[in-house]
Amino acid sequence: MLLLPVAIVAQAVAVPPSLLLPNYDRLPVGQREGIEAGAFLARTNDAGANWYNPAGLGKSVETSLNAGANAYEWTSIALEGFGTNQGRSRINTVGTLLSVAIGKGTIKSDEWRLGFSLARPLVWRPSSIDFAFSPAASQVVAYASDVDFNVMIPGVAVAFAPGGVNVGRLRIGAGLGMAITSLSQNQSISSRVTTTTSSELSEQRFSAEGSTWQLQPSGGVQWDATSRIILGARVVAPGIRLLGSTRMTLETSQFTSDTSTDLVFRDDKAAFEYKRPVEASVGAAYHTSSIELELDVHYYGAINSYELYSSDSTGTLTRVDSTGTPTVTNPPFIATVNSAQAVTNVAVGGSYRLSTSLRAHAGFASDASPVDDPNQSIFRKVDLSRFTTGLSLTGQRLSGSLGIGYSVGSGTRASIGSTTGVTRFKVKTVNVLFGLSFAFGR
Numbered sequence: 264m265l266l267l268p269v270a271i272v273a274q275a276v277a278v279p280p281s282l283l284l285p286n287y288d289r290l291p292v293g294q295r296e297g298i299e300a301g302a303f304l305a306r307t308n309d310a311g312a313n314w315y316n317p318a319g320l321g322k323s324v325e326t327s328l329n330a331g332a333n334a335y336e337w338t339s340i341a342l343e344g345f346g347t348n349q350g351r352s353r354i355n356t357v358g359t360l361l362s363v364a365i366g367k368g369t370i371k372s373d374e375w376r377l378g379f380s381l382a383r384p385l386v387w388r389p390s391s392i393d394f395a396f397s398p399a400a401s402q403v404v405a406y407a408s409d410v411d412f413n414v415m416i417p418g419v420a421v422a423f424a425p426g427g428v429n430v431g432r433l434r435i436g437a438g439l440g441m442a443i444t445s446l447s448q449n450q451s452i453s454s455r456v457t458t459t460t461s462s463e464l465s466e467q468r469f470s471a472e473g474s475t476w477q478l479q480p481s482g483g484v485q486w487d488a489t490s491r492i493i494l495g496a497r498v499v500a501p502g503i504r505l506l507g508s509t510r511m512t513l514e515t516s517q518f519t520s521d522t523s524t525d526l527v528f529r530d531d532k533a534a535f536e537y538k539r540p541v542e543a544s545v546g547a548a549y550h551t552s553s554i555e556l557e558l559d560v561h562y563y564g565a566i567n568s569y570e571l572y573s574s575d576s577t578g579t580l581t582r583v584d585s586t587g588t589p590t591v592t593n594p595p596f597i598a599t600v601n602s603a604q605a606v607t608n609v610a611v612g613g614s615y616r617l618s619t620s621l622r623a624h625a626g627f628a629s630d631a632s633p634v635d636d637p638n639q640s641i642f643r644k645v646d647l648s649r650f651t652t653g654l655s656l657t658g659q660r661l662s663g664s665l666g667i668g669y670s671v672g673s674g675t676r677a678s679i680g681s682t683t684g685v686t687r688f689k690v691k692t693v694n695v696l697f698g699l700s701f702a703f704g705r
Contacts, residue, residue, distance in 0.1 A: 276513055276528045276578040276596040279469055280676070281448050282340070282688065283412050283642045284387045287540075287563055288608050288630045291651055291668050292359045292384055293331045294698025298653030298666035299612025300626025302557045304546035305485060305495030309700060310364040313380030313420045316483040316497045316544075317436025320376040321424035323364040331698035333357040333668075338389045341689040357386045366428070368703075373427045378420040378438075385414040389690075401458050408450040416440045416479070432487040440479045442502050444537045446509075447472040464518045471572070473509020473535035477502030481542075493548045501564070502539035509535035509572065521585040528578035528596065535572060540564040540603060540633070556613040563633060565605040571641070572599035599641060603633040614655070624666065625652040637676050643688050647672035653696060660702050668694035 291297035293311045303315050310329035312319030337354050362380035370377060391409035398404060418440030425431050453466040483497040513528040546559035577593040584590070612626030630647040637644035653666015673689040 275594045276526065278471070278511075278513070278572055278597075278599045278641055279450065279452075279467065280641050281410055281450060281643070282389070282392065282408050283410050283446070283448065284632070284645055284690070285385075285412070285603075285634065285642045286630045286632055286645070286647055287385065287606065288561065288610075288628060288649075289385050289387065289647065289670070290333060290357065290359050290383070291331075291628075291649065291694065291696060292382060294329050294360075294662065294664050294700045295614070295624065295655055297331050297359070297668070297696045297698060298624040298626065298651050298655070298664055299557070299614065300610050300628035300649055300651045300668075302546070302559045302610040302612030302626050302628070304497060304544055304557070304559045305493040305548040306550065306555065306557055307495075309702075310362040310378060310380070311360065311700075312364065312422070312436070313362040313378040313418065313438065314360060314382045314384075316485065316495050317378070317420035317422055317438040317481065318434040318483040318485040318495065318497075320364050320378050320420060320422035320436055321431075321434030321485070322429050323366050323376055323378075324429050326366045326369055326703040327364045327700060328703075329360065329362045329364075329698070329700045331360040331696070333359060333694045333696060335695040336386075337693040339689075339691040340389045340392070357383065357388075359383050359386075374424050376422045376424070376428060378422075379418070380420070381415070381417045382440075383413060383415050385412070387412040399456075402454060402456045404455075405453045406451070408448070410448045410450075412446050413444075415443045415445075417443075418479075420481075434485045436483045438481040438483075440481065442477045442479050442539055443474060444477070444539075445474045446535070446537065461520050463520075465516070467515045468513070470512045471509055473507065473511075473533070475507030475535055475537050476505045477539060478505060479503070479539065491549055491551060493550070495544075495546045495548070497542070497544045499542035501541045504536060504538075507535045507537075509533050511572065511574065513578070523581075523583045525581045526578050526594070528576070530574045530576040530596070533572060533574040533576070533596075534570070536569065537571065537601075538566050538569055538603075540566050540605075553616045554613065557611070559610045561608045561610065563603075563606040563608075565635075566601075566603040566633075568600050568602040570598040571601040574598075601640060601642075602635040604635045606631045606633045612651075620657045622655050622657070623652075624655060624664070626650075630670070630672075632674065637674065643674060643676065645672045645674040645688060645690050647690065651694075651696065662700045662702075664696070664698040666696040668692075668696055670694075 307319035308322035420438035
């Protein structure tokens with residue numbers, strides 16, 4: 264993967280692979296929900312329902328606020344292959360949820376509730392990688408990569424509780440979110456080969472920064488099957504694209520002892536689209552005065568091939584032969600095709616009451632990668648597993664939580680086009696989880 268094919272220099276403009284992870288459930292979101300690995304579909308009953316299940320707003324009696332953050336996120340990545348093992352780490356602060364449920368006092372009806380939220384379920388901002396190694400005695404390869412990929416979803420939600428809020432057994436809800444996906448990547452690679460009779464230098468630099476906006480309608484339901492068992496379900500429609508663009512720059516050069524090839528491409532208004540899949544989730548919860556347990560299953564549908572990056576602009580390719588004569592051509596941009604396979608993730612979580620106001624929480628969740636073909640996609644395929652635990656303290660109006668999360672996973676890539684060679688990408692993340700909720704007028 265790290266060796267630059269001469270064929271790419273000679274024929275067309277193509278986006279190189281990256282160290283981007285597109286996993287859907289990478290971050291734990293919410294005050295109580297985050298320290299239970301997100302297993303809160305059936306039990307959500309306050310402002311956090313805006314994200315987890317809009318039907319849960321039907322149990323929010325008072326106006327309330329829910330805010331959660333990864334106060335510190337430590338990400339460690341390592342790239343192995345071609346006889347080298349390089350790793351880096353970074354600490355970030357990531358806000359994941361701010362939501363409000365409008366209840367009693369503001370809304371006169373005892374059957375309807377309204378909510379607003381701002382969620383960031385996906386943030387991938389690892390440390391940059393920059394290293395050099397020698398796969399052969401006469402060759403030196405240098406590689407650098409810096410990526411930032413995140414999804415922010417502001418939205419509104421409404422819930423209806425027949426018979427009255429926190430009274431009836433059935434609650435239904437609907438929401439409308441705006442998924443704003445931002446992606447930026449900067450990477451470079453060079454290969455220098457020097458012998459006693461010849462020398463060769465190949466270099467490539469790529470930079471892109473763009474965003475796309477999509478509408479995402481959703482709907483949910485909760486049903487109190489018995490006094491101790493709650494069932495829940497949520498469906499999210501595929502994203503409806505409104506707009507999207509990106510800036511792209513690509514420079515690729517190759518120099519030998521007597522010839523050179525240089526390709527330059529730039530488009531400040533290239534098309535960018537990142538499709539979001541249909542989602543379907545079901546959950547079942549069991550609760551008593553002391554124990555709460557929940558199991559959720561999240562399904563993300565497959566996405567057929569589409570153009571992630573596309574451009575009508577052409578590059579400028581300059582060749583200089585052994586006589587010093589230049590030849591200029593304009594190769595086209597090869598659209599970057601992306602697709603996603605169907606993914607099913609599982610989350611299980613629960614809590615135990617230690618005292619009247621203090622509870623202990625824990626959870627586990629899988630986060631499988633949606634990358635369809637790891638050898639052709641610009642994204643890396645890494646299946647993750649996440650473990651969380653923490654404590655929550657509940658007061659008359661103010662509640663808070665503090666916990667820790669740990670996720671780990673790895674994935675390999677065998678080849679990219681005509682370049683072969685296995686690389687393994689390892690990821691470890693530690694999150695310090697912090698959340699607050701406040702109920703007005705309780």
